[in-house]
Amino acid sequence: MVREIAVQSVTEAICDMCIQANHFLSSDMEKALREAKEKEEKPLAAKVLCQLEENLKIAAEEMIPICQDTGMAVVFLKVGQEVHFTGGDLTEAVNEGVRQGYEKGYLRKSVVKDPLVRVNTKDNTPAIVHCQIVSGDQVEITVAPKGFGSENMSRIFMLKPADGIEGVKKAVIQTVMEAGPNACPPLVVGVGIGGTFEMAALMAKEALTREVGSHSDKEHICRLEEELLTQVNALGIGPGGLGGGTTALAVNINTYATHIAGLPLAVNLCCHVNRHRTCIL
Numbered sequence: 001m002v003r004e005i006a007v008q009s010v011t012e013a014i015c016d017m018c019i020q021a022n023h024f025l026s027s028d029m030e031k032a033l034r035e036a037k038e039k040e041e042k043p044l045a046a047k048v049l050c051q052l053e054e055n056l057k058i059a060a061e062e063m064i065p066i067c068q069d070t071g072m073a074v075v076f077l078k079v080g081q082e083v084h085f086t087g088g089d090l091t092e093a094v095n096e097g098v099r100q101g102y103e104k105g106y107l108r109k110s111v112v113k114d115p116l117v118r119v120n121t122k123d124n125t126p127a128i129v130h131c132q133i134v135s136g137d138q139v140e141i142t143v144a145p146k147g148f149g150s151e152n153m154s155r156i157f158m159l160k161p162a163d164g165i166e167g168v169k170k171a172v173i174q175t176v177m178e179a180g181p182n183a184c185p186p187l188v189v190g191v192g193i194g195g196t197f198e199m200a201a202l203m204a205k206e207a208l209t210r211e212v213g214s215h216s217d218k219e220h221i222c223r224l225e226e227e228l229l230t231q232v233n234a235l236g237i238g239p240g241g242l243g244g245g246t247t248a249l250a251v252n253i254n255t256y257a258t259h260i261a262g263l264p265l266a267v268n269l270c271c272h273v274n275r276h277r278t279c280i281l
Helices: 007-023 027-039 043-062 090-104 161-183 197-207 219-233
Strands: 003-006 072-080 083-086 128-134 139-146 155-159 187-195 248-258 263-270 277-280
Touching: 003 007, 007 072, 007 083, 007 090, 007 139, 007 277, 027 043, 027 248, 072 090, 090 128, 155 161, 155 197, 161 187, 161 219, 161 263, 187 197, 187 219, 197 248, 197 263, 219 248
Parallel strands: 003 083, 072 128, 187 248
Antiparallel strands: 072 139, 139 277, 155 263, 187 263
16 A cells, blocks of 8 residues: 655654754763763763763753754655655755755754855755665654764775775774864764675765664674774773773674675764754654
8 A cells, every 4th residue: 555645744854853963962872971971981081071961961951053063964764665755856855854954943054066166055955865765654764964074084995805804993993093083082983894885885874873882783793893892992082082981982883795806894983963863754
């Protein structure tokens, strides 16, 4: 049975999620920051984590963005194959939701129409839209505003199969080390392994939207997530780059099949706010 969904409902949902994601930290990130503060042994690092919590509290009470860089809107759509959209074009509806959200929420508009001419679009559109067809008659929408302090520190590696798991570890650690304080730690480290050049980057991006504290259901990947988190935090970069044992709050890894001749790897870093919201229509 085909289920009809008006694209206006997509616009309304995205508008609300843009505002919510930029003003309120998700519950999993709040919990992770609180636990990190309780475990942090370095006084200065603990003080920085307290200041981050205070910033989040003020942002919520005053209804101001939790970061001045309100990001480029990345939108993941999982569309059930039984869904029929009515009332207009889906991509236009997504962009209209972003436009309305950034205007109603008084959020900074950070998108330029052309990467070389650099003229601001003045409404934070177009969004980055990733659409996947899945089974069922529902639409899952995830909005993840991505700031470019951390985005600029992200990397992709086309490793050789012989590099193996040690090569993966080395590349992830190298990325975090080179980023230092520039990605606004404590971080969430999204990693994509496998697929192709572009697939690895997409997996790394989507890994950032996974709940902090959750792990891959693949046992060897779960172990790798835990090991990498320990190694990243042993770097001593710490909150704000001022030292300490909390350089990252999580390492989330997504994987996919790949070619016999390659080992694509992408590392997408995100700052301590790691904004994302999800709803189901």
